Amino acid sequence: MPVTLREVAERAGVSIRTVSNVVNDFHQVAPATRARVQRAVDELGYRPNTAARNLRSGRSGLIALVLPELDVPYFAELTRAVIEQAAAAGYTVVVDQTDGDPVRERELVMRGSRAAMFDGMIFNPLALGDGDLRDRPSSTPVVLLGERVVHGGLDHIMIDNVGAAELATRHLIDLGRRRIAAIGDQIDETRQTGRLRTLGYRAALRSASRKVIKELIRPTEFFHRADGAAAMADLLALPEPPDAVFCYNDLLALGALRTILGRGLRVPEDIALVGFDDIEDGRYSTPSLTTISPNKNEIAKNAVQLLLNRLDGDSSVPAEISAEYTLEIRESTLGRPM
Amino acid sequence: MPVTLREVAERAGVSIRTVSNVVNDFHQVAPATRARVQRAVDELGYRPNTAARNLRSGRSGLIALVLPELDVPYFAELTRAVIEQAAAAGYTVVVDQTDGDPVRERELVMRGSRAAMFDGMIFNPLALGDGDLRDRPSSTPVVLLGERVVHGGLDHIMIDNVGAAELATRHLIDLGRRRIAAIGDQIDETRQTGRLRTLGYRAALRSASRKVIKELIRPTEFFHRADGAAAMADLLALPEPPDAVFCYNDLLALGALRTILGRGLRVPEDIALVGFDDIEDGRYSTPSLTTISPNKNEIAKNAVQLLLNRLDGDSSVPAEISAEYTLEIRESTLGRPM
DNA sequence: CTGAAAGCGCTTACAG
DNA sequence: CTGAAAGCGCTTACAG
DSSP states (O other): OOOOHHHHHHHHTSOHHHHHHHHHTOSOOOHHHHHHHHHHHHHHTOOOBHHHHHHHHTOOSEEEEEESOTTSHHHHHHHHHHHHHHHHTTOEEEEEEOTTOHHHHHHHHHTOSSOBOOSEEEEOOSSOOHHHHHTOSOOOOEEEESSOOSSSSSEEEEOOHHHHHHHHHHHHHHTTOSSEEEEEEOOSTTOOHHHHHHHHHHHHHHHTTOOOOGGGEEEOSSSSHHHHHHHHHHHHTSSSOOSEEEESSHHHHHHHHHHHHHTTOOTTTTOEEEEESOOTHHHHSSSOOEEEEEOHHHHHHHHHHHHHHHHTTOOSSOOEEEOOEEEEOOHHHHOOOO | OOOOHHHHHHHHTSOHHHHHHHHTTOSOOOHHHHHHHHHHHHHHTOOOBHHHHHHHHTOOSEEEEEESOTTSHHHHHHHHHHHHHHHHTTOEEEEEEOTTOHHHHHHHHHTOSSOBOOSEEEEOOSSOOHHHHHTOSOOOOEEEESSOOSSSSSEEEEOOHHHHHHHHHHHHHHTTOSSEEEEEEOOSTTOOHHHHHHHHHHHHHHHTTOOOOGGGEEEOSSSSHHHHHHHHHHHHTSSSOOSEEEESSHHHHHHHHHHHHHTTOOTTTTOEEEEESOOTHHHHSSSOOEEEEEOHHHHHHHHHHHHHHHHTTOOSSOOEEEOOEEEEOOHHHHOOOO
16 A cells, blocks of 8 residues: 555654645755654655646646657657656656658647646647647647648747758768769658758759659658568669669668669669668668768757746747758768778 | 547437446346347447556556667567567566666656556566565565576566576586686675676586686676677777687677778687577677577566556566576577588 | 545436 | 434544
């Protein structure tokens, strides 16, 4: 049976108020009283009841992190950082996975059916768009991660997908590649990431006066290794295969890499590869992966901080922060140091 | 402002008891009453207060998953499965990361300082041993994952590390390899995984009447790619390098692979590799990784089920379940299909 | 510096 | 089938 404040109070011969003060380090308690209470706490093994505290305080100390998949390395790495940041502020993180399913995304972000359990939410949508988030019934603060799905309604940490994709593609152009393909375009209206990165890819080609060749832009359903492997196989089956590929994330690139090497072709000599996300896998593949590296720790830090501000009652205009990124040039475009 | 049961009751002209019955689908409410109440609920946008429910019911609906690192693929994949299983039973999972630090592990599993927030815990220790878990002050049910750290005290899902390591090593012996190395032994007294897998490695060599060569057993501090890469470099610097390596997890193997290929050597022609965990990375590496594949979904399912049983008051003798595993033979020992 | 008491929002025996 | 009321364990004005 759990020990209550009252039992501690009885044992120490004080009121529960005083025990509460000791436990919470409040209101200078007289040293002698404190010692007596502390002893009772220790002897009884008292631990405060979270539910009661939450009911009184109106806060749960819980924040929800809603993202597509925990076992996608980018999200695993991001989650780790979010948990650490939140813990530093005394918050506990609950992770919910949507699989990028619009129905599940809506359900989770609306929390219509479920109880009001979280003080706030960090949400990385894949499918949800502008309208979907407008009429949330809940007033729980939300920080958005990823594409600009909602224009101005909520705090938002975004990546300049167009700019980053342009940078990646330009790198391939600068290397003298002539037929640069792209893997990861998304036809599905609800998915933004793929379309934005395609915009950047096209922009880079255009500003280098290169033609955009439609058959070199391969859409994929997901951003998994298997999608990259299959798309690359399609590209290799073309009459004129590409000599470079910009993959819209590292998993796609790793899948593509597997296909290329499986055909006995060399990277980057025959085909250069660039990915996106800078996950650890890509640093240890052979060849290692050139990639766009978003600053995940910064993203996590900003996300948690924005949320904490709202929880502290900040009611200023929603923030829109662009996360930093760099191009990490590695062997998949540069070649092996000999 | 959140809407309360009382406000709904007033609007519907009933008592809060009736609203509660409707919301929780209890005690056949008269259809007319139900409709009236439901309308009030909808109009007001009522959502039950979790803290109050928890206080009344004595349960939080939360279970803690305490593991070393979320961004280690094996744990990310396991976590995904645990979250899914728990969700199916109406529970929400909170993930805590220990980094394998004994101090943090003890702190989290004891929950001495923190409030009693969780109904149960699934705990994958790296460092904690037998004695550490004996005198937990809390009576929260715990299911252990991994090595047999506590003898018989708690529900436990283990992997037969010795047997699996033996199987992996025997596979290399059967391939005719003469100098079989091992990466991942652990000198630290508190770490069990490495030592157990070394036992299996030794047993396989012994039963094939092979000598155990000490310098071919490389300890590592962690089980990360960087550790595998460094250990492999050491092995290659030996006067007589190995022609096969059993790595105690896939990350070590992927790190070793990078080192081997970086030297211009071939896998498996020059050096065959076996890993452990069957993470997705290893299926897409070139060559793909032969590995011990524990059934992660089964582990997650059993862990959650055991915990749910305890939460339902099951007080039978602690269970000890050995998780299934298989040897997945892939290119890193078999070679490329031509 | 400390006590007595209200009340957070809910569930649930107890009546009727 | 429904109401009035107790109480889960805590925090916190209100007194003194």
